[in-house]
Amino acid sequence: MRKLQNTLYVNSDCYLQLDGENVVAKEDGKVVGRVPLHNLESIVTTGYTGASPALMRACADKNIDLCFLSRNGKFLARIVGPVKGNVILRKNQYQKFSDDSFSLCIAKNMIRGKIYNSKWILERYTRDSPLRVNVELLKEKSKLLSEDYIKIDSVDTASQLLGIEGSAAQNYFSVYDNLILNQKDVFTFNERNRRPPIDPTNALLSFCYSLLTSMCTSSLECTGLDPYFGVYHVERPGRPSLALDLMEELRPVMVDRFVLNLINTRRITKKDFIQKENGAVLLTDEGRKKLFISWQKRKQEEIEHPYIKKKISWGLVPFVQAKLLSSYIRGDLDGYPPFFWK
Template identity: 25%
Template structure:
């Protein structure tokens, strides 16, 4: 199946041309096939007009915009068709009454997937990660099984989980990609640049997948619901970060497809992927999104991109039918 995502990496103008989409830059006109396009990512300064927006809205195409630093700025997507007042009311009720249950499930899901990623390196003689593996296996469930744990404590557990994950990078990555702490805005070294760019792509992909459900994007459970962002997308993308973003990064770095001397622009206090680096990273992460696995519950093959939407459906089942919410597990492939 042809990839339905298009990336625009240069400055230019995006407009409607007859019954097609045209992108014009200094090199000329390029046409984007509307029939096979579902998402357009604008990674540079791109001019658009309302004529184009009306056209892509009727075609069901979403446009995501990113700023200079590669961070997600916002999306334009077609008028929502999948609106359910009943679900929205119950989603809000679930937030007030059962927020901690969902938040704990998400953090446990993050832990399970981080465990599987690190265990891969443990099996390949990186025994120094064992301390973190044992902590995830023994302590995370103990923390989360506490019925009196509140949302701040759950977020604290999540924060420590990510920090322990980062501390393991030095055991299986080249020294040039090891970092001391997570810095987001702007990223200050090559690893932070890769993580920020990958997380932004995953987040926007999650926005698109939730759009295809009846869920309300603004009502979240792990992250605090906030004005000006789709906080539910932040929730659902978390368990996929180890599987999609970090596995992509580790493979590109360890196979020397991404190199510090070739693929980054460094300024006084920040570090960004250059155009060549972005192209390599985008190709790799899109390949991962579109790769398929056998879903043990559905008894058929699905892509990792579809798995994000399936987690949305699981959440709906919890909200409407009180069925257990267990996010995607790379070990169980459900």
């Protein structure tokens, strides 16, 4: 099993460079941080000043993921080393994913995972906070999600699956605001909006989805798969379609629930956001710092994986799912087992 190591989050506008076997962060020419590279599996930076070529090469050589995000969490670029994937595995991936029936089989299980996990979140709130949520409404939406889940069995085309996923997402997000139990004067949710997000809740969701995308992309590459050739999301230049596919089942439990926890425990508050002239709402430097700290702690929490029946950290869930997907492509499994969490 892959070992989960630390992720270095660089929140301020620092220039990153290599000093021996360390990554050094400089702000206005002064060293503000130093971390040994051997302790890291990834570096995520939201600064504008960039990184030195020497550091980029060191990260590539040591298989350390160097990811650049914008201030609002939009993915910009990743530095990766030489592709080390099994050429036979990738050949099988391209051949089998070109078969619509094979791709649809995987996509259906991924969307099953997404709907199941979305339903679980609603059910969890009716159980844990029955006096603070509209139990009847949440139960109604949970029932609709169950119906959407069953409909997947009769799906024959990707367009049909897309329609069911859209229906499930609408049912789920229509009550997401009910799950926000504190700070209702600041955090509300009417609908998903992005590019840019125009309210604090969507700003948090979009930022964390970017972090999860990076994790899924890296996990697929580590298992030898091509993250840009998927089964559900349409291929586009520069778009990690398979990583976005893998994200679907993980969004509810790894991001949506995490964002609710940040809000309901007041770890993120109104002062952690700013609004730009174009209406975009962004996290402040301090807000991103709080988010990164909480995200890293969350990644290190242990769970029992529902399929492999072993204790792993949350941060390894995308990697395990990528390994299971590669096993199915190789023919070692009869189907792709989605991540069902409860």
